[in-house]
Amino acid sequence: MIRAVTLEGAKDGLIFYLKPNTTKLAESEVWMDAATQVFFSYSIGLGTWCALSSFNKFHHNFWRDCIVFIAVNSGTSIYAGIVIFSVIGFMSVTQGVPIDEVARSGPGLAFVAYPEGIAQMPIAPLWSIMFFFMVLLLGIDSQFVGVEGLVTAIVDLFPNYLRRGHRKELFILGVCIWSFFIGLTMVSYGGMYVFQLFDYYSASGSALLWIAFFEAIAIGWVYGPNRFLDHFEEMLGFRVRGYWLRICWMLFTPLFAVGIFLFSLIEYNHLEYTSFHETYRYPTGGYVFGWMLAVTSMCMVPLIAGIQFYQAEGTFTERLKYLTTSRLPPREKNEEIFGLENRAEKGEPPISIINSGNVTPPPSYPEAVDGTNGGATNVV
Numbered sequence: 001m002i003r004a005v006t007l008e009g010a011k012d013g014l015i016f017y018l019k020p021n022t023t024k025l026a027e028s029e030v031w032m033d034a035a036t037q038v039f040f041s042y043s044i045g046l047g048t049w050c051a052l053s054s055f056n057k058f059h060h061n062f063w064r065d066c067i068v069f070i071a072v073n074s075g076t077s078i079y080a081g082i083v084i085f086s087v088i089g090f091m092s093v094t095q096g097v098p099i100d101e102v103a104r105s106g107p108g109l110a111f112v113a114y115p116e117g118i119a120q121m122p123i124a125p126l127w128s129i130m131f132f133f134m135v136l137l138l139g140i141d142s143q144f145v146g147v148e149g150l151v152t153a154i155v156d157l158f159p160n161y162l163r164r165g166h167r168k169e170l171f172i173l174g175v176c177i178w179s180f181f182i183g184l185t186m187v188s189y190g191g192m193y194v195f196q197l198f199d200y201y202s203a204s205g206s207a208l209l210w211i212a213f214f215e216a217i218a219i220g221w222v223y224g225p226n227r228f229l230d231h232f233e234e235m236l237g238f239r240v241r242g243y244w245l246r247i248c249w250m251l252f253t254p255l256f257a258v259g260i261f262l263f264s265l266i267e268y269n270h271l272e273y274t275s276f277h278e279t280y281r282y283p284t285g286g287y288v289f290g291w292m293l294a295v296t297s298m299c300m301v302p303l304i305a306g307i308q309f310y311q312a313e314g315t316f317t318e319r320l321k322y323l324t325t326s327r328l329p330p331r332e333k334n335e336e337i338f339g340l341e342n343r344a345e346k347g348e349p350p351i352s353i354i355n356s357g358n359v360t361p362p363p364s365y366p367e368a369v370d371g372t373n374g375g376a377t378n379v380v
Contacts, residue, residue: 001079004086007121013089016099017081028267031260036204041073045211048149054156063236087117094120147175193280196273201290202297206261210298213257220249222324 004010024030039045053062092099118127151172155162162168186195201207219228225246232240271282271290282290305323312319 001083001086003121003127004083004090007086007090009089009091009093010086011089012092013085013087013099014082016089017085027269028260028264029269032205032264035209035256035260039208039212040204041077042070043145043149045208045215046146046149047153048145051149051152052145054152059235059237061236063232063240084114087114087121091117091120143179147172147179151175193273193282193286196271197282197286197290198293200271202293205294206264207294207297209257209261211301213254213261214301216249216253216257220246220251220254223326225249227326 005014043049053060056062088099114131115128118124118131121127151168155168155171162171185191186198188194219225225242228249229240229242229245232242271287273280273282308323309319312322314322
């Protein structure tokens, strides 16, 4: 950073980075990009927080961890922005072009524009090695979390099958091999265009907003924010007032997600990729394929909810009450209970969360007969 901010033109780059441009607020793409950055940076709606927290002890202070994570994450983003836009200001001066033409958005900034700037700096090979080594570490770290989020969710669904012998390790190997072959399509000559489709439609944007909306509705309006905060107290040992959390769960987050989602549809912009001052606009087939990627994730929420509601028995009200009532078993506050992963390592059976004595399941559910959940560890 010290080297970057001392470059010629760094001041102009920092002004471009830190000075707000309020006219951009009228563009839906800016709001979608901002939401995507926040959601992806903090792993919101991706399930990775739940997966990683399952390795903690039950009374682990997750509240402290969240505050530290937010502070470090936001600080790192600001720090990286200072370094990057200092170099972009330097490039603007050396090339004699405006900063907004140098600062390309998307993957072109990291893999095209920024390397060009590094190549023009003194001792360019050293800075290049350090930069791409950092990118490599960031990519590997993101893969660790992403793969663990998927693997833990599926393993917790089928613990009696995947927690035996080396089945979990083989399953992880299969996921990595499958991901590797998909990734090969993104390192070919047209790989950047494939990557842009996956990045814009399947891993961010509308899909994340859709998932976050239903998560907020489930917590704020179905399960109940007070009950959710009771679990906080049960695990932390102290009461989190959380008035602002209640407002976010019940009001701000749903409205924020729906508002940006609708805004992006009304002011829909065609997906483009700009590289070396050339702009490529995706054909109709690209949009169709991209929305297919998005819908495969988005349709899971209403689809699974519909299947669960159809399989339940009773009247409409009885089915709705059963499917929206917590089946978490009560625990003593002084009892040391470990997460799902730790329980498995100790040889203890998975926690049954279905039959806690508070809800009577319909006769069609197996737990209504033998009092178990068939090995599943779903949470509501």
